[in-house]
Amino acid sequence: MGELHMEELRHFIGGRCGEPAGGELLSVVNPATEKTLARFGPASAHDVDRAVTAAAEAHHGWAALPVAERVDRIHVWADAVAEHAAELAELECREMGKPVAVGRSFIEGAVSGLKAAAAQALTYPFTETVTGPDEARTDIIRHALGATAVITPWNFPVPMVLAALGPLLAAGNTVVVKPSERSPVSTVRLFELADRAGMPPGVLNLVLGDGRAGAALAEHEDVQLVHFTGSVGTGRAVGAATGARLHRSVLELGGKDPVLIDAGVDPVATAQAVAFGAFVNTGQICTSMERIYVHEQIADEFVEALVAEAQTYTLGDGMEPGTVLGPLVDEQQRDIVRRHVDDAVHKGATLRTGGVVPERSGYFFPATVLTDVDATMLVMVEETFGPVAPVAVVRTFEEGLARAAESRYGLAATVYTDDPEHVAAATRLPAGVVWVNQWQGGGPERLYEPARDSGMGATGARAAYDAATRPAAVHITPRSPRLRQ
Template sequence: MKSLQHFIGGRWVEPADGDILTVVNPATEDAFARFGAASAHDVDRAVTAAVEAQPRWAALSVAERVDRINAWADTVAEHAAELAELECREMGKPVAVGRSFIDGSVAGLKAAAAQALTYPFAETVTGPDEVRTDIVRHPLGATAVITPWNFPVTMVLIALGPLLAAGNAVVVKPSERSPVSTGRLFELAEAVGMPPGVMNLVLGDGRAGGALAEHEDVQLVHFTGSVGTGRRVGAAAGGRLHRSVLELGGKDPVVIDAGVDPVATAQAVAFGAFVNTGQICTSMERIYVHEQIADAFVEALVAAAQTFTLGDGLEPATVLGPLVDERQRDVVRRHVDDAVQKGATLRTGGVVPQRPGYFYPATVLTDVDDTMLVMTEETFGPVAPVVVVRTFEEGLARAAESRYGLAATVYTGDPDHIVAATRLPAGVVWVNQWQGGGPERLYEPAGDSGMGATGARAAYDAATRPAAVHIAPTAPAANR
């Protein structure tokens, strides 16, 4: 069993006190790792280390900071297979899926760092009367990143690139359900000589996260997780008049037009609904399909779902790993049972297998409506509820009827329908694809899915504070 430590000020340390928490392999239900949960005192030590290290880090040139980040990224890439296996053991993601996302996030880290080389940390404009104005963007100082359990490696890499490249120091608090791979990321950062105190790691549950969000010296909190916790994090940061970037839950819709290939689209939707066992913030959780192709689409979706074989993600044949733990499986089962009890038709799946591990099969439901939990609350599991609509416009309207607004996907070949899709209330809208988008992608979630723009230049805007310096052409003459 692995024993984990905190990384504070360039040293691996045990917590001052606190409970011992255990990480369980969800495929076997065996204990995989253990660690002492950080207390408020440990969090304070980590923030203090960040505050002390940050000025020296900010004093480096942008190019020097980018070089350090790139060295870390290259080392992470060399260890991508190892990191994917750790993710599999701690939260169930099949290794091939984990490797794909890790490779993509390494590329994203390097692209985000490269943007620092062209970001306008200093701009000059000349106004009336030849008064020059310099706009200087300063790093914030000590920042915090609180990451979710479903993508422990990816979410750290995505968040840290702009924060570090802009000259901030960081304290990271991963989910207590999957901290092992994050710990390894910090070992790799130490190995490439990241300066002590620039990157700090505290392990723990919501108590550590709360202490971090409430700390008076944390100037920004970047949080990804549930709506309820996000509200508390945002309130804590706001109470200090500090910034927060919140990416919270989603109930992401898919709208499928009449003119698309129903079989190819069903295969794409199956991937979007079931990959990583549906444990992605942007998983396809509400599917609205035009009645003209509905029968063929549902038939193909059921067939595709049945190809998602259950198993331990360490096995190459596994397509669908376990859910992260029993608690999450109970949520998924409750949503499906609620739908069936209220009249939904179970087309495939929906039965917990009799085997060790927190498995749940790829599940397709039809005849669903908005009285059902599976259509209104985030399921975060391998469940695809399908609603048949009479028109594309009806599909768009129903897709927009949600308190969430993280992402949406539309399949259509009609140019006018593509234009209409851009008006969906979501931070990201994909048309005729799911996922995708390069380093230029910029978005802000809508509704209960969060707040704070991120991506591309917006990530640097959030990581810096602008100051205006007005300079007159001559100083006043001295009195004689």
């Protein structure tokens, strides 16, 4: 995809690209250069309706295919994405700032995840039989829902689409995808690859737009399920819209993930791991390490090592080799990060490194470490979504556990400990995922549901297929009634 082709992005509905938009145009800005990368006309309610209609019309033919054939077609597309992983990573870099090497690693991981999730359809019990008395039986048949919607955030444009689509498509559903208006360029290319890989028309549809298009999708009477990843406020609106129509939603929302570091672990090695969890993708990950609680016995060594590690995260355009820390997605997001840091310092936190916006073009913010933080500060309460590592010292593991649980969020948590009793205690944290001694661990069979304000709806492995299908019971008695003689 060349620059000329990217200048005006188009919807992809029923196997065809939309006509060039007239009237209002939205811009995609390269956050490293502050220059416009692409423009597109936002989808109207009519465009959304056309996309949903195309998905609904394609559903019956797609669902009628044997499961193995659907899986094969998904795998062909996944292979095409893998072949173009470098190109897609460059597009992600230009539209939201992620360094190319980082983006490519996540895309390649997402391709593997897509193939694994789709392959689970081969063993998923779409039909189960339960025997009853008098030779009667009940067949539990799980039907695809029909037309569904996936609304993705800007921080992982390609991986978030791939993560949602495997179970939906393999189960026999068709999909309308609405990417964030901040980073739709790589998603457009993803759909071009799907079309070239032979996905049937209408099975995958793409509408471009902002919250208005997302609301039209969530409120559409023919959209049977909405898979949404994004902010808590928008997630509540999506849940209300789908609930009003008695339709389903799977919501993965914000996070303020804690990290609990026990006495006895290697403070330097742990600091290196925490730096990665706090700063990778410039901290723009729902499960970034945003609250750090370290045991007082190793706090000084840990903080010293964390500061030293943060200073190795060099700022730069993610297209340039050697860049570790790209820009934030836009000026609005950088303002949020700066406000959180300034608020903490104003309230008594100590700025150990970073914290100052560099004098250069682009929406950059350095890797930042704060100490002497407490729960009165925004940086310990609200989602920062930036490269900031606030560190609080605790006297005991139990104190750290209690403070880690003090949040309205419950997406994930990470614990570093060599104490088996402390591992057992960590399982009680109110989070959808708890990682012990390795951030972002887990395999394709993992399933979870976010807690508290971080969302609702179990996802992963069988749970994703349960959400993507509707069970119906067919009770069969072996003999039909006979008239009495």
